[in-house]
Amino acid sequence: MAEGDSIRRLAGRLQHTYAGLPVLASEYRRGGDLPVRFTGDALTEVAAVGKHLLMRFAGGRTLHSHLRMQGSWRTHRPGWRPRPPASGRRDVVGAWFDFGTAGVLAAHDMPVLDVVPTSREHDVIGHLGPDILAADWPGRFPEAVANVRAAAGLPIRAALMDQRNLCGIGNLWAVESLFIGGIFPYERSARVDAAKLLDLTHRMMVLGLRNGTQATTGDLRRGRTHWVYGRYRRPCRRCGTPIAFRAAGPGPYDRETWWCPSCQPPSPDEPAALP
Structure with missing residues (x-):
């Protein structure tokens, strides 16, 4: 899943493989825009901020991308070029960079792909709250907690997913952390211990980043990696409840949600919170 941990791992791989290399040939094209070329430039750094990827070039430009559910960065053999799109079909390669013997890096079916001056990266990521996986998280932890508390009337599920409160948490980590915390996903944020929940989620995601997996149960066997995510009608691993x-x-953060009705009961005095 393209969540904060997976984007950070992707940034690390691209940094290790391509940072410092010159661009021998390239193309950036979005829709009917004129192509922007990076040929002769060099990639200096690849960074992750929440679920956003920033590729910084020596010439002072940053290529900003967001994978959402379908985008991907793929490495192709040296000399690879995208085929012309078939009639009536859009070109799914929004940008590509030829790094010689290191191969060609291409953006496939990327829903968000922008070029901005590196000095103006705030134009595309300035709205984000504290990054739950960034080095400055301990110092910005109180800010993230305050942001979630300020969303007092919203379901905690939505408050976690709103990247303006804090960034990097996606659907999988949200539902899994709420299960482990024993919190009903639609409980109002005001009734949740935000500091305890964010600390739990942070520790889970750091462990996943370190281990290179999004497993939350500690069991890496196929079909055993998650507590509730994707497990509709299957028995809860703790109590057996479906x-x-x-x-x-319709809401921007109202995603597919799984939970255990027994391990994550709603507050008895808030029947309106039930979905």
């Missing part, structure tokens, strides 16, 4: 599910709604 896992509940709610489909994504």
Whole structure:
């Protein structure tokens, strides 16, 4: 899943493989825009901020991308070039960079792909709250807690997913941390210990980043990696109750949600919170 930990791992791989290399040939094209070329420039750094990827070039430009659910950065053999799109189909390669013997790096089906001056990166990431996996997280932890508390009337599920409060938490980590914390996903944020929940989520994601996995149960066997995510109607691994599910709604952070009705009961005095 393209969440904060997976984007940070991707940034590390691209940094290790391509940072410092000159661009021998390239193309950036979005829709009907004129192509922007990076040929002759050099990639200096690849960084992750939440779920956003920043590729910084020596010439003072940054290529900003967000994978969402479908985008990917792929490495192709040296000399590879994208095929012309078939008639009536859009070109799924939004940008590519030829790094010689290191191969060609290409953005496939990337929903967000922008070029901005490196000095103006805030134009594309300035709205984000503290990054839960960044080195400055301990210092910005109180800010993130205050942001979640300020969303007092929202379901805690939405408050976690709103990247303006804190960034890097995606659907998987949200539902899994709420299960481990024993919190009903639609509980109002005001009724949740935000500091305890964010600390738990941070520790889970750091462990996943370190181990290179998004498993939350500690069991890496196929079909055993998650407590509730993707497990609708299957028995809870703790109590055996069938896992509940709610489909994504119209809100920007109202994603597919799984939870255990027994391990994560709603507050008895808030029946309106039930989905």
